[in-house]
Amino acid sequence: xxxxxxxxxxxxxxxxxxxxxxxxxxxxxxxxxxxxxxxxxxxxxxxxxxxxxxxxxxxxxxxxxxxxxxxxxxxxxxxxxxxxxxxxxxxxxxxxxxxxxxxxxxxxxxxxxxxxxxxxxxxxxxxxxxxxxxxxxxxxxxxxxxxxxxxxxxxxxxxxxxxxxxxxxxxxxxxxxxxxxxxxxxxxxxxxxxxxxxxxxxxxxxxxxxxxxxxxxxxxxxxxxxxxxxxxxxxxxxxxxxxxxxxxxxxxxxxxxxxxxxxxxxxxxxxxxxxxxxxxxxxxxxxxxxxxxxxxxxxxxxxxxxxxxxxxxxxxxxx
Amino acid sequence: xxxxxxxxxxxxxxxxxxxxxxxxxxxxxxxxxxxxxxxxxxxxxxxxxxxxxxxxxxxxxxxxxxxxxxxxxxxxxxxxxxxxxxxxxxxxxxxxxxxxxxxxxxxxxxxxxxxxxxxxxxxxxxxxxxxxxxxxxxxxxxxxxxxxxxxxxxxxxxxxxxxxxxxxxxxxxxxxxxxxxxxxxxxxxxxxxxxxxxxxxxxxxxxxxxxxxxxxxxxxxxxxxxxxxxxxxxxxxxxxxxxxxxxxxxxxxxxxxxxxxxxxxxxxxxxxxxxxxxxxxxxxxxxxxxxxxxxxxxxxxxxxxxxxxxxxxxxx
Numbered sequence: 001x002x003x004x005x006x007x008x009x010x011x012x013x014x015x016x017x018x019x020x021x022x023x024x025x026x027x028x029x030x031x032x033x034x035x036x037x038x039x040x041x042x043x044x045x046x047x048x049x050x051x052x053x054x055x056x057x058x059x060x061x062x063x064x065x066x067x068x069x070x071x072x073x074x075x076x077x078x079x080x081x082x083x084x085x086x087x088x089x090x091x092x093x094x095x096x097x098x099x100x101x102x103x104x105x106x107x108x109x110x111x112x113x114x115x116x117x118x119x120x121x122x123x124x125x126x127x128x129x130x131x132x133x134x135x136x137x138x139x140x141x142x143x144x145x146x147x148x149x150x151x152x153x154x155x156x157x158x159x160x161x162x163x164x165x166x167x168x169x170x171x172x173x174x175x176x177x178x179x180x181x182x183x184x185x186x187x188x189x190x191x192x193x194x195x196x197x198x199x200x201x202x203x204x205x206x207x208x209x210x211x212x213x214x215x216x217x218x219x220x221x222x223x224x225x226x227x228x229x230x231x232x233x234x235x236x237x238x239x240x241x242x243x244x245x246x247x248x249x250x251x252x253x254x255x256x257x258x259x260x261x262x263x264x265x266x267x268x269x270x271x272x273x274x275x276x277x278x279x280x281x282x283x284x285x286x287x288x289x290x291x292x293x294x295x296x297x298x299x300x301x302x303x304x305x306x307x308x309x310x311x312x313x314x315x316x317x318x319x
Numbered sequence: 320x321x322x323x324x325x326x327x328x329x330x331x332x333x334x335x336x337x338x339x340x341x342x343x344x345x346x347x348x349x350x351x352x353x354x355x356x357x358x359x360x361x362x363x364x365x366x367x368x369x370x371x372x373x374x375x376x377x378x379x380x381x382x383x384x385x386x387x388x389x390x391x392x393x394x395x396x397x398x399x400x401x402x403x404x405x406x407x408x409x410x411x412x413x414x415x416x417x418x419x420x421x422x423x424x425x426x427x428x429x430x431x432x433x434x435x436x437x438x439x440x441x442x443x444x445x446x447x448x449x450x451x452x453x454x455x456x457x458x459x460x461x462x463x464x465x466x467x468x469x470x471x472x473x474x475x476x477x478x479x480x481x482x483x484x485x486x487x488x489x490x491x492x493x494x495x496x497x498x499x500x501x502x503x504x505x506x507x508x509x510x511x512x513x514x515x516x517x518x519x520x521x522x523x524x525x526x527x528x529x530x531x532x533x534x535x536x537x538x539x540x541x542x543x544x545x546x547x548x549x550x551x552x553x554x555x556x557x558x559x560x561x562x563x564x565x566x567x568x569x570x571x572x573x574x575x576x577x578x579x580x581x582x583x584x585x586x587x588x589x590x591x592x593x594x595x596x597x598x599x600x601x602x603x604x605x606x607x608x609x610x611x612x613x614x615x616x617x618x619x620x621x622x623x624x625x626x627x628x629x630x631x632x633x634x635x
Contacts (some may be wrong), residue, residue, distance in 0.1 A: 011464070011467070013472055015467065015468050018468065019468075019472070020470065022385070026477075026480050026481070026484065027480075029484045030480070030483055031483070031486070064587055137615070137619070138612065139616040139617075141429075141557060141611045141612050142607075142608050142609065142611055142612070143560070143564065143565055143607060144561075144565075145564075145565045145568055145584075145606060146564075146584065146604050146607050147562075149568075149584055149587045149593075149600070150604055152593070153587065153593050153594075153597075157590070157593055157594045158594065162588070184346060212619030234328070247341070256473075257473055257474065257475055260475050260569065261475075261565065261568075261569070264569060264588075265588075275476060275479075276479075276569060276570075279479055279480075279483055279571070282483075287480065290476070291473060291476050291477070291480065294472055294473035294476060295471055295472060298470075298471050299471050300470075302470070307634075316508060
């Protein structure tokens with residue numbers, strides 16, 4: 001068991017190093033230089049030249065990369081050229097928003113998906129099963145950004161039930177009001193993300209339930225006289241819970257990657273929107289940091305899921 | 320072959336013809352025949368197929384008759400023209416450009432990119448999966464690590480960064496950039512099937528008789544998993560429509576002067592457009608939904624045809 005986890009960690013290290021080199025080189029290749037925003041238009045070209053020199057921008061790339069990595073380990077990701085503030089602080093403020101939204105969406109997804117999966121598996125081949133399968137299939141096929149746009153149009157603008165921009169209303173005072181306002185702002189994107197992201201969990205749970213319906217322990221429970229409802233709730237569901245929990249890792253990486261779209265549509269100030277804005281301002285310290293963070297979060301999410309799955313299912317452990 | 324056979328056996332030619340006929344009648348029907356009967360049994364699938372094919376043909380041919388630069392010119396007289404009028408069937412946008420014409424050209428661009436992306440990324444993914452699954456050991460291990468690395472990359476972000484780096488790009492370069500990141504799903508599927516297929520006796524027999532690796536991979540294993548490949552290509556085509564339109568929606572896909580379904584939906588980013596001038600973006604959004612649903616429905620039918628236990632159509 002520990003061998004598997006250790007090996008996964010060792011493979012992670014070169015992956016992160018290669019990712020950081022790639023990200024760094026891509027950021028270097030982006031057009032524009034970092035001082036365009038910070039000095040006034042009348043600045044002397046020689047002065048920019050001097051700034052570039054003392055900031056080490058004429059060094060060979062491996063030297064610059066090394067400096068960047070050393071700063072990285074000191075928790076210094078540089079300054080944002082657009083906002084003139086340290087990248088760590090800038091992203092720190094936005095990261096909380098993105099993570100709240102992702103966590104909320106994930107919890108809602110489980111709330112919707114678990115009953116559907118068990119119900120579909122229990123009534124395999126009958127009408128409820130067909131309805132749930134058609135539902136998951138339709139939600140899976142439609143590109144998510146189209147759903148977001150139509151969702152914000154109907155529920156945000158036409159019906160006016162939900163706010164259409166921001167993460168908190170400007171007149172929120174007191175912690176209860178603030179919390180309520182924050183929750184109100186993530187409700188619509190969270191609901192849309194959850195209603196249209198159930199497919200993996202439902203399908204997995206459904207096949208898991210169908211498999212265990214014919215297993216020995218269920219037959220024993222039935223012959224003991226346990227009511228059908230309790231068999232599903234206590235026996236089958238409990239047994240399928242752990243592999244389903246393992247999906248949380250994959251699910252969170254999917255949500256983070258989707259956050260670029262969600263946050264753009266809802267003008268929600270998280271990391272995704274920050275990324276889109278930084279691209280238009282060529283704010284490449286922020287871009288580098290964000291790509292790196294998303295890559296590492298992807299890695300951690302997948303790793304978590306893999307570890308839980310390998311605990312549950314010995315077949316996928318590495319010998 | 321037949322001549323050879325006659326020399327060494329005493330079965331008459333008439334008997335041989337009869338036996339051949341009987342054997343052909345009993346043989347497994349060809350993939351094309353199975354798929355056709357499956358479509359005949361499922362009327363909605365037939366409808367979906369007809370919708371897709373006729374729609375794609377319509378926009379491909381229709382776009383030839385539209386002068387794109389002229390269409391994209393600003394025409395102040397048509398400022399937010401109402402839909403369902405003689406000049407503007409689906410109204411006009413803020414620059415007075417006809418939405419209906421933009422929709423046709425935009426669909427051509429978006430569908431074209433989706434087709435190109437499917438062809439390139441699936442070809443690459445299939446080759447990758449076949450090679451990785453067939454050659455076990457170090458080759459597979461190395462290819463799996465590259466696969467893991469690609470899975471770690473935040474795809475949307477990487478595409479956006481690459482699009483900003485490249486100074487002048489058009490739909491062809493865009494298709495190639497997308498293809499770098501969208502082969503993983505196919506390759507994983509094909510690899511797992513190839514792993515199972517390589518264990519089979521016919522591969523071992525072919526190896527023992529000295530057939531070259533490449534011939535085994537592409538002439539023997541690939542035809543055997545062809546139904547899987549067809550299904551996967553169809554389903555990824557449906558997904559790929561969402562790729563380009565999504566990026567164009569964010570403003571990092573096709574440039575704004577080239578209409579695409581995504582740039583048209585981006586009209587909805589303006590709070591005025593989204594409520595008052597719904598015709599500038601809603602048709603494009605609905606079109607994407609209908610297209611994606613029908614294409615993946617066809618994919619589901621193909622998947623059923625590939626799996627004998629799920630078939631609904633009868634062959635005879």
